[in-house]
Amino acid sequence: MIPNHPLDSNAYPAQSDSDGQRPDKPEEACGVFGVYAPGQDVAKLTYFGLYALQHRGQESAGIATFEGNQVHLHKEMGLVSQVFSETILNQLPGDLAVGHTRYSTTGSSRVVNAQPAVVETRLGKLALAHNGNLVNTTQLREELLRRNWDLITTTDSEAIALSIATEINAGKDWLEGAICAFRQCKGAFSLAIGTPDGLMGVRDPNGIRPLVIGSMGTSPERYVLASETCGLDIIGAEYVRDVEPGELVWITQEGLASFFWAEQPKRKLCIFEMIYFARPDSIMHDETLYSYRLRLGRQLAKESPADVDVIIGVPDSGIPAAIGFSQASGIPYAEGLIKNRYVGRTFIQPTQTMRESGIKMKLNPLKDVLTGKRIIIVDDSIVRGTTSRKLVKALRDAGATEVHMRISSPPVTHPCFYGIDTDNQDQLIAATKSVAEIAEQIGVDSLAYLSWDGMLKTTGEDTNSFCSACFTGDYPITVPEQVKRSKLMLEKSATC
Template identity: 80%
Template sequence: MIPNRTLSSEVQSAESYGSPANTSNATEQVSPRPDKPEEACGVFGVYAPGQDVAKLTYFGLYALQHRGQESAGIATFEGLTNLNEGQSTSSSQFKGKVHLHKDMGLVSQVFSETILNEMPGDLAVGHTRYSTTGSSRVVNAQPAVVETRLGPLALAHNGNLVNTGKLREHLLERNCNLITTTDSEMIAHAIAYEVTSGKEWLEGAISAFHLCEGAFSLAIGTPAGLMGVRDPNGIRPLVIGIMETSPQRYVLASETCGLDIIGAQYLRDVEPGELVWITEQGLASFHWSKRPERKLCIFEMIYFARPDSLMHDETLYSYRMRIGRQLAMESPADADIVIAVPDSGVPAAIGYSQASGVPYAEGLIKNRYVGRTFIQPTQMMRESGIKMKLNPLKDVLEGKRVIIVDDSIVRGTTSRKIVKALRDAGAIEVHMRISSPPVTHPCFYGIDTDSQDQLIAATKTVAEIAEQIGVDSLAYLSWEGMLKTTKEDPNSFCSACFTGDYPVPVPEQVKRSKLILEKAGTV
């Protein structure tokens, strides 16, 4: 475990935050790509002078672990610059300390009681990461901490920018010292440049956000307060919670499950194009974008967010059961049992069972203690299929006609292994039902999807996919059914991975990095 670092007036190089074993190895760690869209990231922030903000952030990140299992980090600010209302931040230089700890691994692996006890503070920001941009190295772990004339800022980012080439050039022209390969560090440096050029925290941050195009939900710690920010489309989620303390304190999290774990009450979402500024005076709101247009990622609803998290005044478990019922109405099958691919397919499978009248059963048991591993299984284990994570129940499946419900198919490799495992366990028919439309386009906004030529539905018909994965029948939820069951305005979601209709224009050279070339000019 790496030693804790304390930062004061001068922020160290990000390379120094990791252990020698990590930072000396500049090569990327490689593991087999999962056959799922990979999670975005989880961000957390808390303003709570007098509370143990490091431990609050640790537990918040623990609840958000599903959003990224590659690295984790926390930064705490000790000795805030407490300003009277209307007082300029430049009138009081930060004399406190920033404590930063981040490393590769799960939250529980990166932090210990000893480390957290060495991170006092009045506010904190935290991050759990899956690398959608930048390599898988500790230098790219977050929060990103950079120095300004008003003291350090610590930034945790969920999302992806699409104009990183242009922004990087802009920053290098201004002699910004970029030391990682992430767009998150670019956002931090853009804010730092504006502040160091003479602007106050809010003015500098808003100027920087106008340089950013794409998806960004941010928790930003400064010596004067905590910021929560969403891009003008609100593509990635961010919520505000209240701690019932005296005085009242505030929390930011990617999902409401990050509030629940520490006993905070959900207040509301940060709105698209909004900046909330949390200080000793309370919470202030600034709408920095003139033309916000809500485009929440629909995959947050279908798959990414935890089923116990709230969106649109209900748990996602309820929405996922509803799309399962819709799927049953659209695509029935004559079968003996309905099973799910655990855990993400369970609510939809239950909904499918309820609407179809086909009994629900557990046919696959998931090993919930398997995280991402960089240790390659043996050839014999690879040939045995999926049993490191999923193991079929032979006595449940044998002699049965099975409907299996999953949330998505990306490349089809895992689906094929699951179907083979079900048949090996004795299933006489396998009918697969998918609780989302076919994934035909890559994401550029914070979900790590394959390039388009690797997406099975981009190059094959449903009948061809069914043949390739070995099922008796295959059906997807319709795009219209997916949006109808949200009970929200269908135009308030980004569903570009199903349609190719990207709400934030993607530069042609960026498109060509993931789209099939012949289609790049027209998709």
């Protein structure tokens, strides 16, 4: 049995807030970054890259730089801006760096679990930054313990790093060793791995989480890896292409080499990256996600119109769909909610009165815009329903006479096992309630979700090329029964 840290039975320790639900932990996915740029300040480039990827994870941040065989590492709990100062960055010299912003999915939110994970191998140290989540962590960790490795974290990411080290120590080189280890990993992994000899970028055979390649010029060739293109833009790197599902890119002084290591790669990008997680200025499938989300909003307006005076969006991620809804319906768009962008996750627990005012700490309604108006409020998703319920009350308190809600994706009915720690299924409001029941619970005059067909039509790509398990329960990578049990409401078998 694997020793289980008391905090680690779930990535997020079970706690209750005043609603009897866990604290407001938004759905996110980690951000990874890597850069090979001899002669450049790689720590600072990584710092800015992580800054642009901050929305993907806000629990901890870290950077590891390689100066020949020497590795310099700094990681801490907190936002990128809190973890790094000019002084700290100056202590991270080198030609190559990897960085990470974490949103925990396996292993609790503690500094020991922060990334990059650095492990010693026969060929020198490796530093690994992981976005995604494995579904066979238990087996990998048991195997590592059997081989007498000390597991110092409780993450799946350390298990990947040590599996590579095991292969290297058995005599393989970086590429062979890494490929052997990746073939043992089941689940989602987009990785940036630093070694003394080069930088590796990898995606699992389904490419569930994104990873892009950028160029910072030639002679010498300098390359960047980032979870999203917004991580390239900030440092002036030019987008080259995506790392493909089941591909490994190996970046050294010789340039960039590509290896396809997976037997049957099958593209299954997480569709929620497109709908919600990734930044609207990031490019996926040749367009900004802003444009994609506008189109989702337009489709939603065609499917579910309502006779109202004004359309408003839920900041931040619901705004593009609200603008699209307004464009297609001809009903004016207005800002009706102002978001405090500085409400992090680690703020001091508020007083009881403040807790009751709930949403206003994050979103404050604009009375002048709302008083006496019939409104449609557009958001990208309803997960637990906490945001919508508090929001609808706040909008009515601010004077809205009718509140209709429109959601630019289908109902979220299933939890994610691939890198987004959505709640257990029984906490997902659409898993147990009909649309009419949800409308009643959140207190709206009407509620409509984007249809499944409408979403696919808007997305345009081959419909099989996405993971949409959160809407369908159709998991493209088999999730072992005991892992499923941790989150899914499974029917009891007749023998129990």
